[in-house]
Amino acid sequence: MLRIRICYESGDPERTIEFDPAAAPFSHDGEPGSILDVLLGHGIHLEHACGGKCACTTCHVILKDGEEHLSEQQEEEADELDNAPGLTMHSRLGCQAVVTGDLTIVIPKYTINQA
Numbered sequence: 001m002l003r004i005r006i007c008y009e010s011g012d013p014e015r016t017i018e019f020d021p022a023a024a025p026f027s028h029d030g031e032p033g034s035i036l037d038v039l040l041g042h043g044i045h046l047e048h049a050c051g052g053k054c055a056c057t058t059c060h061v062i063l064k065d066g067e068e069h070l071s072e073q074q075e076e077e078a079d080e081l082d083n084a085p086g087l088t089m090h091s092r093l094g095c096q097a098v099v100t101g102d103l104t105i106v107i108p109k110y111t112i113n114q115a
């Protein structure tokens, strides 16, 4: 079982989910086993305006811990991520980053739709 701890920049209470990566995909959006896929499949909201197609940045998350437990960032993701408000050195697109180990993520307060 893998574990994702989810913190919110907005101050909303944090949550932790545990899941079996072999059960992916959990939902219809994002790469199978991606942060977006896992969160949606566990009833946790993450914006995904483009439907998990690496074309909007609204699924932007910031890694607080466990960044090495994600699939390698591809050029397409890096290019798209450049448009995310509040971009950090530890940012990823939730729909592209596939989870391979335990993580702690922060969901930013603002997405490109709200900024």
Ligand code: FES
Pocket (backbone or CB within 6 Å): 047, 048, 049, 050, 051, 052, 053, 054, 055, 056, 057, 058, 059, 060, 080, 093, 094, 095, 096
């Ligand atoms: S959902 Fe649009 S880039 Fe991830």
